[in-house]
């Protein structure tokens with residue numbers, strides 16, 4: 001079944017018109033006898049916010065792991081900006097502009113927020129050889145400048161000199177986003193960005209997501225349906241490894257199969 005023939009409502013313009021930044025064709029991942037992602041053909045529209053939703057075990061995280069090169073597909077292909085990328089290594093994909101932010105902590109707790117971001121800014125551009133070390137030094141000023149811009153963007157300038165371990169939970173999540181932004185992504189995958197947050201922290205991260213979306217294509221895995229419906233331009237609903245439906249928030253809200261499989265059980 002292709003994703004296109006799952007649509008019930010076709011009166012609104014397709015959010016996938018225009019060139020997709022990432023597309024999959026027949027993407028499949030099996031773990032033994034379990035098919036976690038099953039023949040998924042999906043387009044992620046450039047310059048939009050796409051949310052991937054679905055019940056627990058639907059295959060959302062596995063799909064992210066395929067996008068970022070953590071897993072090799074059992075079958076099918078993935079194209080990013082027109083180039084085939086399935087089977088490529090995660091660090092190569094980061095350099096190509098495909099970046100993922102994790103729910104897990106990926107910063108150094110005893111370094112300051114500024115130092116963490118500055119390190120991340122340098123990381124994608126330098127290797128570990130002697131020549132790289134020279135480049136590294138020449139890039140230091142640029143890295144410092146870039147770190148300041150990112151600190152401001154994620155609203156952490158006022159705590160730039162705090163060690164990361166001293167930041168509040170919400171501020172740490174901002175720092176994790178900052179570290180991903182330091183890789184200068186074109187496509188930014190966010191895995192449950194609001195998980196475990198207070199309503200106030202959630203509001204702040206939603207504002208940040210919307211601000212980031214001004215110039216970076218975003219794909220979110222998010223369980224909070226209010227947030228999903230509020231900020232997404234495009235939603236893909238997964239169920240048992242397949243894409244059950246995709247479309248605008250209104251199209252998804254009105255899709256009977258989605259209501260049966262997912263929303264109705266909320």
Ligand SMILES: Nc1ncnc2c1ncn2[C@@H]1O[C@H](COP(=O)(O)OP(=O)(O)OP(=O)(O)O)[C@@H](O)[C@H]1O
Pocket residue numbers: 031034035036054055056057058059060061062063
């Ligand atoms: N590395 C793995 N080895 C074996 N099975 C796995 C592996 N990763 C995921 N699975 C299985 O694949 C299926 C899809 O899991 P996945 O984590 O992708 O779902 P999900 O939609 O992200 O769920 P959740 O919302 O609970 O995070 C599940 O049945 C899961 O147990």
